[in-house]
Amino acid sequence: MTGTKSYTPPKVWTWEKDDNNRFASINRPVSGATHDKDLPVGKHPLQLYSLATPNGVKVTIMLEELLEKGITGAEYDAWLINIGEGDQFSSGFVDINPNSKIPALADHSGSKPRRVFESGSILVYLAEKFGAFLPTDPDQRTEVLNWLFWQMGAAPILGGGFGHFYAYANEKQKYPIDRYAMEIKRQLDVLDKTLATREFIAGGDYTIADMAIMPWYGALTKGLLYDAGDFLSVQDYRHVIRWTDQIQARPAVKRGRMVNRTWGEPSSQLPERHNASDFETRTQDKTGTG
Numbered sequence: 001m002t003g004t005k006s007y008t009p010p011k012v013w014t015w016e017k018d019d020n021n022r023f024a025s026i027n028r029p030v031s032g033a034t035h036d037k038d039l040p041v042g043k044h045p046l047q048l049y050s051l052a053t054p055n056g057v058k059v060t061i062m063l064e065e066l067l068e069k070g071i072t073g074a075e076y077d078a079w080l081i082n083i084g085e086g087d088q089f090s091s092g093f094v095d096i097n098p099n100s101k102i103p104a105l106a107d108h109s110g111s112k113p114r115r116v117f118e119s120g121s122i123l124v125y126l127a128e129k130f131g132a133f134l135p136t137d138p139d140q141r142t143e144v145l146n147w148l149f150w151q152m153g154a155a156p157i158l159g160g161g162f163g164h165f166y167a168y169a170n171e172k173q174k175y176p177i178d179r180y181a182m183e184i185k186r187q188l189d190v191l192d193k194t195l196a197t198r199e200f201i202a203g204g205d206y207t208i209a210d211m212a213i214m215p216w217y218g219a220l221t222k223g224l225l226y227d228a229g230d231f232l233s234v235q236d237y238r239h240v241i242r243w244t245d246q247i248q249a250r251p252a253v254k255r256g257r258m259v260n261r262t263w264g265e266p267s268s269q270l271p272e273r274h275n276a277s278d279f280e281t282r283t284q285d286k287t288g289t290g
Contacts (some may be wrong), residue, residue, distance in 0.1 A: 033093075047076070158216055
């Protein structure tokens with residue numbers, strides 16, 4: 001299909017459910033819960049409800065990095081939210097995130113649970129709570145937050161824009177694919193030129209900005225998003241690839257990318273995480289030694 005058919009928007013938009021779309025069972029133009037279900041609560045103060053999408057991976061990487069630094073207060077339970085099945089529309093999840101998007105965090109360390117939603121907000125919350133991966137120097141802190149909010153604003157162009165029209169739309173259309181591909185390549189160029197002069201995205205230190213950007217743009221340059229590596233000539237962005245390889249080699253990142261994952265190689269999956277020993281048990285299961 002070339003996408004040459006024209007479309008004239010009606011005077012007033014109305015929802016026409018498209019049962020042929022892969023997201024038809026969960027997409028709707030209203031918010032709120034669709035069913036009553038409480039969320040599980042484990043033994044740790046930090047309770048994460050998520051899935052290993054790029055947005056979910058940001059937070060599990062952060063938590064594993066905190067634990068790697070010996071910050072035991074960052075121990076957490078990670079519960080699987082199957083967004084394809086509509087778990088994000090349960091009454092319990094909506095209470096934590098009225099926007100029904102993963103990840104969502106509940107901090108039970110105070111007198112009453114505190115909800116934290118939006119991946120960028122969770123990263124800042126954890127960084128400030130534990131004093132890590134967010135500089136206190138005003139200039140350095142501002143630069144980290146510049147890039148964190150760059151990611152929060154840019155990634156919807158990659159996911160809901162390019163990803164939708166290139167990978168998920170029922171009909172391939174030239175205009176939206178070209179429009180979003182052009183913008184994604186511009187964004188990659190911004191990152192590549194920045195990383196040509198810096199080890200990490202905000203300077204010489206590894207921060208929450210790297211944790212936020214790598215799961216989206218690093219994964220894209222490694223051919224892990226939308227099967228679009230050749231289409232976007234991602235091999236051209238060699239500084240982004242260098243940076244991605246460096247981050248993905250970190251032990252905490254390797255663990256964080258496994259948590260709440262239910263696809264890919266079985267050895268890369270840890271649907272729920274409740275203790276550090278879960279990773280060891282998973283390895284033993286895969287090698288047949290456990």
